[in-house]
Amino acid sequence: MAYRTHRGRAWIITPALNSERFPTAHAASAGVALVDLEDSVAPADKQRARHKAEKYFHATDTASTLGVRMNSPLTLDGIKDLVALAGYTARPDLVLVPKTESARDIELVASVLDAPGYTPDIWALIETPRAFDHLPQILAAPRLGGVVFGSADYAATVRCAMTWEALLYVRAALVNAATAAGIPAIDAPAFHLDDPDALREEAERAKELGFFGKGAVHPRQAAVINEVFLPSETEIARARAIVAAGEKSGNSVTAVDGQMVGTPFFAAARAVVADADAAR
Template sequence: MPILNQGRVPSLLFVPGDRPERFGKALSSGARAVIVDLEDAVAPGAKEHARTVVSSWASAGHPVMLRVNGIGTPWFADDLALRELPGIAGMVLPKTESADDIAQVTRGGGRHIDVYPLIETAAGMSNIREIASTSGVKRLLFGTLDFQVDMNIDGDAEELDAFRASLVLASKVAGIGAPIDGVTPAIDDSERLVRDALNSKRRGFAGKLCIHPKQVSIVNEVFEPSPAELDWARRVLAVVAESRDAVVSMDGKMVDRPVVLKAEQILATIRGDR
């Protein structure tokens, strides 16, 4: 499953856990990973039904991630038991606030399971480095909407950029994959979605959470290297290969090691080194 690797993972699509008729559409949407959601997308009275649906549908043939209900809710323990199902490739843990929260997901299971903590509270953000460095954590996800509410912040653009920087820095220091940014709730506003995705990309995020299949192709296009970026990267490596270790320039700019590393990163995305 692409999200289990290290590079860009443009789109992660949520699908309600009690709507099996939508599962196939989500898997064919072009999203790099599908998150079957047992939390926000499922009403309290439908939680048990959703678990039954997931249990009967889960298969190694279509790996997905699973967002469980939070620690402290009456549904967490039963949701957690689904980690043993074939095809559950990772657990998304809402409102993660500590390393102990991660341990409650990883300990006692019959097999290793990757954890994707959703950072949605002030407490979680305060402990971000501890969380990122905890065994079992694969990537951090930014739950922007809940975080706004918890912090009483009005706006999810530049108002959250300082916190976005914290997630990127913590991920880099911990040696895990770059984080995934939160959703754009305006499903029909493609211009807003492009702006949000570009902001995420510029700030070091690997991808973005999506709440509708129509968002997937737009997010993928923003995060994938453009033809111009690929052409630039190939020219950089060609110039360096021909230089025989001499100092070189291209387009009037010196080509030093950081430039070469950037070119290699861009080309790695199309080789599948994600």
């Protein structure tokens, strides 16, 4: 998978028309830095955005995975996006497919873009009620790398509030389905531009639910998201202690710092240790 988990757990997105922001996005310490051809670009500007977006992928001084959010492949603009992307001299490592509602959406993108020596990571943006009704089928797509929750479009369609409580069910459903399919899920951005405490609280809740990372609406949010989702030194030390206790007990139930631990605790601790070792 192209996504570099050790770089960070934040996903940032930059409008393709704002090429002056590209260097900032590349330097934001995000796991994935996307250039946007979809919601941030007016219909009349789509072709100009496609032309400007190619410059985004020529960066050589970033450790982030560089990707693109295209338009839905079931639209004319989405088809034009695919034609443009296929012709780029520098191409994205990751393609985020909005309004995904079937595995065919992923297969269509792969069939157009896959080429000798180039198979981009393809992720689905899950943001409609129909998509949630078809999650098992979507997540079975062989070329699917992961899923991202689109809270704004979902809430607008359902006409529900964008509060944590109103969207808790679909968030949990997405994490559950993604875990069953063995792929990561990224939470929707927090749209609080100037409230780092609200961002941190929402990121912590997303992590508690099982999300692998979280979207960001501004590069300065990346540091908070990375701090929340990447294991702290305290978490790493405890995880190593649990792994050691499991090995010592032959993976039988034992105790660490007064807490009973067993098989599921050992598995969770090994995952934390693996993340920490990869980051180093």
